[in-house]
Amino acid sequence: MSPPLLQVNDLKKHFPVRAGLFGPRSERVYAVDGVSFEIERGETLSLVGESGCGKSTVGRAILRLFDVTAGQVILDGQRIDDASPSALRQMRRRVQVVFQDPFSSLNPRMRVRDILAEPIRNFGLAKSAADLDARVASLMDTVRLPREALNRRPHEFSGGQRQRIGIARALAAEPELIVCDEAVSALDVSVKAQIVNLLQDLQREFGLALLFISHDLAIVEHMTHRVAVMYLGKIVELAPKQEIFAAPSHPYTQALLSAVPLPEPGAARSPIILRGDVPSPINPPSGCRFHTRCPFAFDRCRIEEPQLRATGSDQWVACHLDEPPQGWRP
Amino acid sequence: MTDTIATTQPLPAGLVIAPQLPELLQPVRIRRGIIGFLRGHPTVAIGGALLIVLILIGIFAPYLGTVDPTALAPAKRTRAPSADFWFGTDVLGRDIYSRVLYGARVSLTVGLSVAIFASAAGLAIGVVSGFVRWADGILMRFMDGLMAIPPILLAIALMALTRGSVGNVILAITIAEIPRVSRLVRSVVLSLREQPYVDAAVACGTRTPMIILRHILPNTLAPMLVQATYICASAMITEAILSFIGAGTPPTVPSWGNIMAEGRALWQVKPYIVFFPAAFLSVTVLAVNLLGDGLRDALDPRMAKRL
Amino acid sequence: MALLEVENLQTHFRTPGGINRAVDGVSFHVNEGETLAIVGESGCGKSVTSMSLMRLIPEPPGRIAGAIRFAGRDLLQLPDREMRAIRGNDISMIFQEPMTSLNPVLTVGRQIRETLMMHQGLDKQAAEVRAIEMLTLVGIPEPKRRVREYPHQLSGGMRQRVMIAIALACNPKLLIADEPTTALDVTIQAQILKLMLDLKRRVGAAIILITHDLGVVAEIAERVMVMYAGRKVEEASVAELFRAPRHPYTQGLLGAVPRLGSSLSGASKRLAEIPGQVPDLRKPITGCVFAGRCPLVTDLCRQYAPGLEEKGPRHIAACHYAAKGAVAA
Numbered sequence: 001m002s003p004p005l006l007q008v009n010d011l012k013k014h015f016p017v018r019a020g021l022f023g024p025r026s027e028r029v030y031a032v033d034g035v036s037f038e039i040e041r042g043e044t045l046s047l048v049g050e051s052g053c054g055k056s057t058v059g060r061a062i063l064r065l066f067d068v069t070a071g072q073v074i075l076d077g078q079r080i081d082d083a084s085p086s087a088l089r090q091m092r093r094r095v096q097v098v099f100q101d102p103f104s105s106l107n108p109r110m111r112v113r114d115i116l117a118e119p120i121r122n123f124g125l126a127k128s129a130a131d132l133d134a135r136v137a138s139l140m141d142t143v144r145l146p147r148e149a150l151n152r153r154p155h156e157f158s159g160g161q162r163q164r165i166g167i168a169r170a171l172a173a174e175p176e177l178i179v180c181d182e183a184v185s186a187l188d189v190s191v192k193a194q195i196v197n198l199l200q201d202l203q204r205e206f207g208l209a210l211l212f213i214s215h216d217l218a219i220v221e222h223m224t225h226r227v228a229v230m231y232l233g234k235i236v237e238l239a240p241k242q243e244i245f246a247a248p249s250h251p252y253t254q255a256l257l258s259a260v261p262l263p264e265p266g267a268a269r270s271p272i273i274l275r276g277d278v279p280s281p282i283n284p285p286s287g288c289r290f291h292t293r294c295p296f297a298f299d300r301c302r303i304e305e306p307q308l309r310a311t312g313s314d315q316w317v318a319c320h321l322d323e324p325p326q327g328w329r330p
Numbered sequence: 331m332t333d334t335i336a337t338t339q340p341l342p343a344g345l346v347i348a349p350q351l352p353e354l355l356q357p358v359r360i361r362r363g364i365i366g367f368l369r370g371h372p373t374v375a376i377g378g379a380l381l382i383v384l385i386l387i388g389i390f391a392p393y394l395g396t397v398d399p400t401a402l403a404p405a406k407r408t409r410a411p412s413a414d415f416w417f418g419t420d421v422l423g424r425d426i427y428s429r430v431l432y433g434a435r436v437s438l439t440v441g442l443s444v445a446i447f448a449s450a451a452g453l454a455i456g457v458v459s460g461f462v463r464w465a466d467g468i469l470m471r472f473m474d475g476l477m478a479i480p481p482i483l484l485a486i487a488l489m490a491l492t493r494g495s496v497g498n499v500i501l502a503i504t505i506a507e508i509p510r511v512s513r514l515v516r517s518v519v520l521s522l523r524e525q526p527y528v529d530a531a532v533a534c535g536t537r538t539p540m541i542i543l544r545h546i547l548p549n550t551l552a553p554m555l556v557q558a559t560y561i562c563a564s565a566m567i568t569e570a571i572l573s574f575i576g577a578g579t580p581p582t583v584p585s586w587g588n589i590m591a592e593g594r595a596l597w598q599v600k601p602y603i604v605f606f607p608a609a610f611l612s613v614t615v616l617a618v619n620l621l622g623d624g625l626r627d628a629l630d631p632r633m634a635k636r637l
Numbered sequence: 638m639a640l641l642e643v644e645n646l647q648t649h650f651r652t653p654g655g656i657n658r659a660v661d662g663v664s665f666h667v668n669e670g671e672t673l674a675i676v677g678e679s680g681c682g683k684s685v686t687s688m689s690l691m692r693l694i695p696e697p698p699g700r701i702a703g704a705i706r707f708a709g710r711d712l713l714q715l716p717d718r719e720m721r722a723i724r725g726n727d728i729s730m731i732f733q734e735p736m737t738s739l740n741p742v743l744t745v746g747r748q749i750r751e752t753l754m755m756h757q758g759l760d761k762q763a764a765e766v767r768a769i770e771m772l773t774l775v776g777i778p779e780p781k782r783r784v785r786e787y788p789h790q791l792s793g794g795m796r797q798r799v800m801i802a803i804a805l806a807c808n809p810k811l812l813i814a815d816e817p818t819t820a821l822d823v824t825i826q827a828q829i830l831k832l833m834l835d836l837k838r839r840v841g842a843a844i845i846l847i848t849h850d851l852g853v854v855a856e857i858a859e860r861v862m863v864m865y866a867g868r869k870v871e872e873a874s875v876a877e878l879f880r881a882p883r884h885p886y887t888q889g890l891l892g893a894v895p896r897l898g899s900s901l902s903g904a905s906k907r908l909a910e911i912p913g914q915v916p917d918l919r920k921p922i923t924g925c926v927f928a929g930r931c932p933l934v935t936d937l938c939r940q941y942a943p944g945l946e947e948k949g950p951r952h953i954a955a956c957h958y959a960a961k962g963a964v965a966a
Contacts (some may be wrong), residue, residue, distance in 0.1 A: 065533070221895065
């Protein structure tokens with residue numbers, strides 16, 4: 001059996017912070033603290049969670065925009081996290097990214113043609129100048145933008161169109177995996193639907209795997225095959241979409257799902273209102289990191305950290321409760 | 331309005347049409363191109379025009395009714411401004427009008443050269459310290475050290491080590507100005523590195539030199555240009571100060587600082603010797619600063635707050 | 638009589654690219670104690686509408702016309718001094734980003750106190766007591782300690798609670814909430830929405846809720862008005878609008894939002910998209926503003942801008958073709 005496209009093993013990323021103006025660099029932000037998952041070819045895995053849970057840091061670690069503190073990122077059997085510069089370049093082609101902000105993710109001084117040509121040139125994908133032009137033009141068709149727009153600069157486009165350019169740039173490298181870091185979060189409702197549909201079409205057409213990082217649970221449910229729920233740098237639940245959305249097991253997943261306001265007036269909703277705020281990732285709580293807000297926390301949760309354990313064929317939960325709490329049902 | 335439509339074309343029965351609303355604002359004709367830009371940014375227009383006039387004066391000094399600015403005429407010492415000597419003559423009988431016009435050459439050469447050299451050096455140092463982590467600490471501590479010394483004192487010290495010449499003045503002031511530019515470039519580079527498009531370029535396999543060339547440098551040019559105008563203005567003042575205290579351009583070269591230094595002793599009785607070079611210096615610095623402020627507002631309205 | 642009546646509100650701006658008709662002929666009313674939601678996408682004019690109500694539009698480059706009658710007085714005719722007395726007192730506002738709307742160098746207690754001392758003429762002691770009362774009301778634990786803290790010491794959710802406390806301190810008759818939960822995480826959003834629902838019952842202020850999130854609308858509003866390209870295109874009660882939207886834009890908007898749990902029931906796999914882009918408001922638009930993206934468009938629409946007409950019980954929409962009378966869901 002071939003290895004999965006991407007394997008992430010016990011990934012950790014800690015950022016040093018200065019305590020005070022002249023303080024020593026002793027404190028650390030535990031942004032990602034032991035995260036493991038796999039992505040198969042052509043599959044969409046979503047990372048969901050609230051701001052500061054470390055989901056974007058995982059995405060950046062996979063792109064190797066920085067060196068990880070510990071753990072492994074393995075693409076198709078080869079490690080990305082300690083790859084040499086030349087090996088890394090070859091792997092970069094296979095993993096691309098689409099960012100959240102369609103305004104700052106494109107260099108304002110470059111023409112669309114040059115933005116799209118950059119990865120093609122970098123990876124030597126075009127055989128000739130004519131081939132390069134043909135590839136750039138066909139990318140515009142793929143993301144449904146007019147070819148005439150190639151000579152324009154990013155500020156001449158609307159948010160949705162810029163996001164299409166960002167997607168075209170990611171596709172230019174002919175990747176196998178695209179990290180979508182809140183790729184549709186900044187877009188308006190009607191444009192968001194256009195981009196979501198486009199991403200789904202492209203996934204089918206090119207057999208792409210997607211790591212879909214988002215806080216928008218409704219979009220995630222629409223897009224994804226499997227979901228990993230993160231809280232304070234750790235995965236608390238990892239399961240296929242059906243299990244997560246029909247029968248969430250972790251109290252945090254339940255709270256998260258129950259908190260989403262539904263566009264149905266008078267819907268019988270009983271949101272689980274969590275107490276307080278997310279604790280600081282500089283001093284994460286002992287034991288289970290969710291125990292300070294969990295309605296079901298008991299003594300063991302405060303001391304012992306729960307490990308991810310299988311509760312179904314492909315469902316993993318990090319919780320000490322034997323049975324999922326019955327407090328809330330979708 | 332609806333009535334006029336109805337007369338030309340019968341409306342379908344029962345059609346509800348939105349009421350016509352008045353226009354609240356009259357559109358203004360927007361001029362495009364250079365004229366439009368200058369109209370929108372009058373400070374750029376005024377500062378630029380003044381500066382161009384001064385540069386032309388410097389270039390065409392020999393043809394503007396001047397005589398040899400170094401020609402001594404002991405018989406015609408300290409004459410007041412008159413039809414023959416528009417700005418009067420100094421203690422050695424030299425024509426101040428000619429000396430002031432030729433002096434524009436020195437000031438503008440020093441100002442523009444320092445702006446260009448300090449920007450180039452600052453850009454290089456700033457980019458290196460923005461990208462090379464180990465070099466950053468060393469370079470920035472060194473710059474901090476230089477910044478601890480007032481630029482004018484640093485320039486005086488450097489001039490003390492060398493022979494007075496326009497070239498050495500440029501070099502000394504450039505060195506004194508570099509720390510400020512490299513600090514600015516470094517901060518701009520660091521904020522640009524955080525931009526998602528730079529991350530995207532890294533993910534696209536772009537090598538670091540190309541990232542700097544294609545994604546970082548073009549986006550530092552706007553703040554650099556503004557900073558360069560301020561450096562130009564401050565370099566002209568520093569040059570005048572150096573020359574005034576005798577540590578700048580040699581006395582044989584007419585510069586505004588030199589002329590003022592020579593008139594210093596007679597300030598109370600012959601104020602015009604100091605007045606004319608001082609007025610030219612003020613107008614030039616004002617022109618450059620106006621240009622800089624205008625460019626700052628025009629290139630990036632948000633930067634107005636940062637600088 | 639309605640608490641607030643807005644008639645033909647127009648807010649235009651002079652921009653380098655031409656005259657931006659950000660709001661062009663919007664009329665609506667808010668009854669006492671009622672919650673009206675204004676929904677639309679970015680650039681539809683919903684925030685400009687709310688800023689115009691408070692007269693917070695700089696003139697120039699802006700210009701406001703029409704009438705804004707609040708408790709019988711036209712706010713657009715008031716002198717600045719009287720308008721200042723209304724702002725923060727009879728009408729108050731909460732913004733999307735609580736960090737930038739709080740002053741970072743003043744304690745939260747002082748910021749609440751100042752509003753009270755300025756508008757209600759309370760002395761310092763009375764204002765302090767009231768400030769602690771307000772923090773308790775918005776569910777901030779240990780209010781006696783929190784009044785002495787600075788905004789940066791509070792989390793995002795806490796700051797939004799403080800903003801609400803300041804907004805409610807003077808018992809306003811009307812509260813304008815501009816995307817109050819958009820910057821917050823979903824579990825914190827749930828807390829704030831619950832707080833707003835509780836306060837609605839206890840305080841009794843009318844609320845204008847400005848949002849792009851249809852879920853939030855369904856949660857707390859009673860009536861909705863949908864804006865598109867600076868115009869009002871539809872208005873109805875929340876239940877009616879979600880049950881039977883009449884305007885093609887509203888229908889598109891509702892179809893474009895995936896619903897949590899929809900994949901479990903095996904609903905359709907593809908989101909309904911509204912093709913195209915929002916029109917450029919700097920160019921005059923003849924005919925219907927939605928004509929460029931509408932599936933029902935005809936020449937009639939391109940020529941004649943539809944007026945708002947009654948399409949159902951207390952349900953109006955601006956469309957030549959939207960069905961009239963009862964519509965089954």
